[in-house]
Amino acid sequence: MICVALLFSTAALKAPKSDGMKNELIFTAQWQTGLFKPGDDVGALNPHVYRPEEFAVNDLVYEGLTAWDNTSPGVDGVFDTDDDFVTGALATSWVTNYDAVKADPALPYWIKFSLRKGVTFHDGQPWNAAAAVANFNHVVGTAARARKGFHDWYGLVFAMSSWEEVSEYEFKVTFSHYYSAAERELSQIRPFRMISPMQLPDIDSEGLSCTETFKNWGSYKCVGIKAPYGTGPYKIAAKRLANAATGASRLLPAQNFSAVCGVRDKARFTVCEYGPNETVSELIFEKFADYTPTPTIVMPTFDKAIMRAYPDHGAVKAALEDGSLDMAYGLSTLSPSGFQSLAAREKSQLSTHVADHDLNTRFIGMHSGSPALGTASLRKMAMCVMDRTMLYEGDLSEEMPSETLFDPTLPLMREAAPQLMSIAALCESSTNTPADVNATLRFLYPTGQAHIKAIVYNFIALFSIVGIRVTPMPKSKDEYNAELGKWTGPNGGTGVGYYGDDLTPRNNDTINWVGWDLAYSESWGPGYDALTSLNDIGYNWPAEVWSEAPNYLDSITKKELNAKISGIAKIVGEAERHAAFTEVMTILNDEAIFLPLTAKRNLAVTSNRLAGFHFSGMEFSTGSVVAGLTLAPSAEDAWQTTAREAGWVPCPQKAAAARRRMSAQSSLLFSRDEDD
Numbered sequence: 001m002i003c004v005a006l007l008f009s010t011a012a013l014k015a016p017k018s019d020g021m022k023n024e025l026i027f028t029a030q031w032q033t034g035l036f037k038p039g040d041d042v043g044a045l046n047p048h049v050y051r052p053e054e055f056a057v058n059d060l061v062y063e064g065l066t067a068w069d070n071t072s073p074g075v076d077g078v079f080d081t082d083d084d085f086v087t088g089a090l091a092t093s094w095v096t097n098y099d100a101v102k103a104d105p106a107l108p109y110w111i112k113f114s115l116r117k118g119v120t121f122h123d124g125q126p127w128n129a130a131a132a133v134a135n136f137n138h139v140v141g142t143a144a145r146a147r148k149g150f151h152d153w154y155g156l157v158f159a160m161s162s163w164e165e166v167s168e169y170e171f172k173v174t175f176s177h178y179y180s181a182a183e184r185e186l187s188q189i190r191p192f193r194m195i196s197p198m199q200l201p202d203i204d205s206e207g208l209s210c211t212e213t214f215k216n217w218g219s220y221k222c223v224g225i226k227a228p229y230g231t232g233p234y235k236i237a238a239k240r241l242a243n244a245a246t247g248a249s250r251l252l253p254a255q256n257f258s259a260v261c262g263v264r265d266k267a268r269f270t271v272c273e274y275g276p277n278e279t280v281s282e283l284i285f286e287k288f289a290d291y292t293p294t295p296t297i298v299m300p301t302f303d304k305a306i307m308r309a310y311p312d313h314g315a316v317k318a319a320l321e322d323g324s325l326d327m328a329y330g331l332s333t334l335s336p337s338g339f340q341s342l343a344a345r346e347k348s349q350l351s352t353h354v355a356d357h358d359l360n361t362r363f364i365g366m367h368s369g370s371p372a373l374g375t376a377s378l379r380k381m382a383m384c385v386m387d388r389t390m391l392y393e394g395d396l397s398e399e400m401p402s403e404t405l406f407d408p409t410l411p412l413m414r415e416a417a418p419q420l421m422s423i424a425a426l427c428e429s430s431t432n433t434p435a436d437v438n439a440t441l442r443f444l445y446p447t448g449q450a451h452i453k454a455i456v457y458n459f460i461a462l463f464s465i466v467g468i469r470v471t472p473m474p475k476s477k478d479e480y481n482a483e484l485g486k487w488t489g490p491n492g493g494t495g496v497g498y499y500g501d502d503l504t505p506r507n508n509d510t511i512n513w514v515g516w517d518l519a520y521s522e523s524w525g526p527g528y529d530a531l532t533s534l535n536d537i538g539y540n541w542p543a544e545v546w547s548e549a550p551n552y553l554d555s556i557t558k559k560e561l562n563a564k565i566s567g568i569a570k571i572v573g574e575a576e577r578h579a580a581f582t583e584v585m586t587i588l589n590d591e592a593i594f595l596p597l598t599a600k601r602n603l604a605v606t607s608n609r610l611a612g613f614h615f616s617g618m619e620f621s622t623g624s625v626v627a628g629l630t631l632a633p634s635a636e637d638a639w640q641t642t643a644r645e646a647g648w649v650p651c652p653q654k655a656a657a658a659r660r661r662m663s664a665q666s667s668l669l670f671s672r673d674e675d676d
Contacts, residue, residue, distance in 0.1 A: 025302040025610075025629060028310060029056040029622050030330025033477045034448035035316070038242065038309045039279040043270040044261040045228035045236055045254070047193035048139050048209045051269050051478075055189045055620030056330070057307070060285055061122075062193035062230035063623075065091040065113055065132070065171075066186045067296045068527040070357055070617030075183070082411045082574065085526065085617065086183045087295045090127060090194060090231065091171070092116050094183070098572075101178050105572050108161065109178040115169040119292045121196035122229035129165035134197040136163045136173075138209040146218040147210060153539045154532045155569055156185040156192075178572045181531045188527050189621065199226040211263045211270045224263045224270065227255045233291050233300045233627040240282035241274055249281065283307040300627040301612075313338050313450075320350055326607045329625060331600060332449045336395055339603055349608050354398055355615040358407050358599035360525030362396075362451075364459070365545035366593050369552035370517040372439040376554060379592040380430035382437075382518075383423055385466055386459045388597055395454045399598035405588070406523055406530035407599060413530050416582040420589040423596070434466035444473040445520035446480040452520055455597065459518075473516060481543035487513040487551070513551075521545035522600070526618050531569060534584065538562035549593045556587055608632060 028036050031054050043052045047062040067089035074083030075094065088094075091113035101109045119127035140157055141147030148157040159179035166172050175182070186192050201207050201223045210222035228236050238251040252260060252274075261272040285305040293299050308325065310316045313335040319325035320342065328334055334342075343352040364386065366379045373379050392401050408417035421429075441463065445456045453474070460470045475483055521544065524533045537546050538561075551558050564584050571577035588594060606613050611632040616624050 023301075023303045023631075025305045025326050025626065026308055026324065027305065027327040027329060027626065028308050028316060028325065028333055029328075030332040030620065031056055032620070034332040034450075035313065036307065036309045036333075037311060038281050040309060041261075041272055041280050042239075042283065043211070043272060044224055044258045046209060046211060046225050046270070047195050047228075047230065048135075048191045048225075049211050049269075050190065052272075053190070056622045057236075057283060058193060059189050059232070059621045059623040060234045060305070060626060061228060061232045061236050062189075062195065063089045063232050063294070063297075064186055064188070064193050065089060066183050067294065068184075068187045068617050068621070069296050070526055072295070080414065082180055082577075083183060084411055086187055088116070089187070089294050089296070090116050090119060090132075098178075102572050105178065109175040110172055111175075111182060112166065112170060112172045115171055116292060116294070117169055119231055120290050121194075121198075121231055122235040122288055123196045123198055123227070125196045125198050125229075127194070127231055128168050129171040130168075131194060131197050132171040133163060133165050134200055135192070135194050137203060138200055139191050141208060141210075141217060141220055142203060144218065146220050147208065150210070150212060150217075151191060153536045154181075154185055155179065155535050155566060156182060159569070177570050180569045180571075180577060184527060185532055188532075189618075194231060195225060196229045199229050201226070213263060213265055222263055224258055226258055228257060229254075231288075231292070232623055233288055233297050234285035234305055234623075235288050236283065237286045237304075238284045239280050240284060241278040242281035243275070243277050244279065245277040250278075251284070281309050297624045297627050301630040302626075305626055317342065320605055320607070323349065323607065326610055327604065327613075327629070329602075329604045329622065330619070331451075331603050334450070334603070334605065336450055336454075339605065342605055351606050351608055351613070353604040353606065353613060353615070355602040357601075357615070357617065358400055358409075358526075359602055359619045360529065361402050361405055361407065361523040361599050362399075362455070362597040363402075363405060363521055363523065363545075364595040364597065365519045365521050365549040366595070367514050367517055367519070367549050367551075368554075368591065368593055369514040370441075371514070372437045372441055373517055374552070375432075376590065376592050377430045377432045378436060380426045381432040381434065383592060383595050384427040384430065385434060385462050385468070386595055387462060388423075390458055391455060391597065395451050395458075396598045398603070399601050402596040402599045405585075405594050405596055406533065407526075410526075410530050412578060412581045413585075415578045416530075416585045419582055419586060426589070426592050434463075434468050437468050440469040440471055441517040442473050442515070443470050443518040443520075444475065444480065444483060444516040446477050447474045448477065456520055470518070483515055484519075484543050484545065484548055486515055487548055519545045519549070525600075530585075531581070534565055534581075535569075537565055546594070550588070550591070553587075553591050553593070555591060561587070 031040060033040065041052050042054050042057045045057060045061065046053055047058055066086050068085055069087040070085050072085055072087040073079045074081060074086050076083055094111050094113045096111045097109065101107050115129060121127060143162060151157045159175045159177060160173055161176040162174045164172050200209050207221040207223035209225050211224050213222050236254045238253050240249050241252055242249045260274065261270045264271050287300045287303045291299055310319065316328050316333055317338045320328060339352065342350055366373050366382060373382055403422055404417050404420060406413050443456055443460060445452055456472060460472065463470045523529050536544055537550060539547050550561055568577060568580045571580055602615050602619060609632055610629050612628045612630040614628055
């Protein structure tokens with residue numbers, strides 16, 4: 001046996017010391033509006049409401065009963081069943097009376113959750129069944145369910161009939177009928193995320209946690225929350241407000257958010273009133289020292305996490321390169337060319353990441369009431385024109401081509417996807433030519449997000465080649481949503497020519513309300529696709545392409561389509577439920593109103609000072625991502641680890657020469673036993 005010495009010189013490999021080595025994380029993340037920019041806001045950070053609150057921020061602060069984990073087989077422990085990807089969060093487990101309801105569908109369906117013990121809110125209040133009841137009361141509007149209509153984009157609130165505290169750590173939800181999507185829909189980032197009961201208004205004397213005062217919620221009024229304290233891995237500490245005129249900044253503590261971002265009369269959202277020229281430039285989070293880890297979120301390492309706003313993609317790229325930004329998370333944080341240039345570098349202090357699982361589906365909606373594309377055959381012809389090949393080879397090369405509106409591996413879609421015609425087959429079945437399009441097409445799309453403009457103009461060019469004129473309709477996210485809601489009338493109420501119950505077009509309409517012909521959109525992705533997303537087709541305040549595109553189908557009325565969709569989750573028998581879902585997907589496929597493009601893959605860039613990076617299973621979910629990050633080992637530690645993994649150990653000899661060399665060169669002396 002020979003002792004062979006190996007000298008590792010680490011002097012040149014040690015990471016430079018800088019402020020970045022502090023136990024502080026600087027990151028930016030994708031928002032629903034695209035890149036987080038100066039002036040964007042999260043209002044009071046209320047988990048029970050919608051805009052301007054943001055998924056990427058709420059997910060750090062608040063948790064729900066269940067969570068989405070794209071690696072989990074679900075409660076039954078078996079993949080390829082309807083509860084795939086749902087795991088516990090503030091609930092550790094749950095039981096249902098499904099077998100009894102299957103035997104007698106007239107029985108009320110219920111789910112009883114066993115709650116995670118030892119959990120506290122950021123203000124020190126305990127998490128228990130009483131806290132769950134308080135949150136449900138505010139989200140839905142007490143036992144009277146006064147606010148169920150505001151959450152009618154999914155079926156959960158209509159299916160629930162009551163909720164109760166069974167014991168301190170047992171919480172039961174009862175439904176008027178079986179509802180197969182319940183556990184999945186409770187995993188979504190809003191509105192059923194839990195806030196400390198101490199931060200909720202007293203329902204009897206004050207009102208509800210809601211902020212939408214533009215509608216009447218019976219005898220209840222919306223007053224918002226007191227302070228944004230959840231149970232998540234990070235607690236929000238402050239907003240940094242930057243003054244564009246003076247260059248100065250100040251911190252607004254979280255406990256003051258609600259006072260500044262108050263509820264206004266007859267408003268749809270909260271309105272934040274800061275000083276002159278002040279806008280939000282950073283959101284500052286502090287590690288919650290008493291956090292209770294869950295199957296998807298570990299105890300955070302960084303004491304402070306700062307989400308920083310940047311004016312444009314170039315500023316994000318520059319901050320990554322100069323080391324002032326540790327992580328850019330999400331597709332819209334960088335331009336496609338910016339990400340590709342960073343990924344192409346052979347030597348860099350940065351790591352680029354592309355997720356290995358699909359997110360939501362990009363698609364083009366074609367309006368069934370369009371004067372130019374008003375038949376299925378015309379829409380199929382348009383699919384022929386919109387050749388997706390150039391996108392697959394260019395802007396969307398990192399993503400997976402898609403033939404279906406929803407990921408074919410998701411529950412329900414596994415059985416439906418093989419029954420649907422391919423895009424090529426739909427195209428070939430058209431009996432029309434481009435010459436049959438006799439009007440200019442209007443192409444609606446949201447601005448501020450990566451790839452979308454390139455996609456739209458690629459298709460505009462293809463239409464131009466065959467002689468079809470297209471007018472682009474770029475809109476900000478809120479303007480885009482408003483455009484998609486115009487057909488319903490003011491405030492989601494009944495407009496001329498529409499039913500009052502589900503806002504479907506009347507059968508005797510002679511003039512269709514159509515504000516666009518083509519529209520870019522995306523499905524909602526993991527946690528929502530397929531059933532929750534599909535349910536939104538019948539939503540009473542449409543802000544999605546799929547809510548409007550099917551208004552004037554040839555084969556079925558919108559009202560009949562809505563009824564078929566809303567009935568799917570109520571079907572107790574698994575085979576019958578799958579068959580009903582497949583029927584609806586076949587109708588939409590045959591009508592050719594949706595052209596799938598690609599399944600998005602999330603992107604990120606991280607500093608090499610970080611370790612532990614992984615993608616969340618959902619597009620805007622940041623809690624598990626930020627909490628999982630740690631400081632990478634130093635160069636010296638890394639070399640020692642590498643040496644030990646290769647079988648080397650510190651050399652036992654104490655030779656003076658070796659000691660002198662180690663002292664002089666800041667080197668490491670290792671040895672490994674080798675046979676003669």
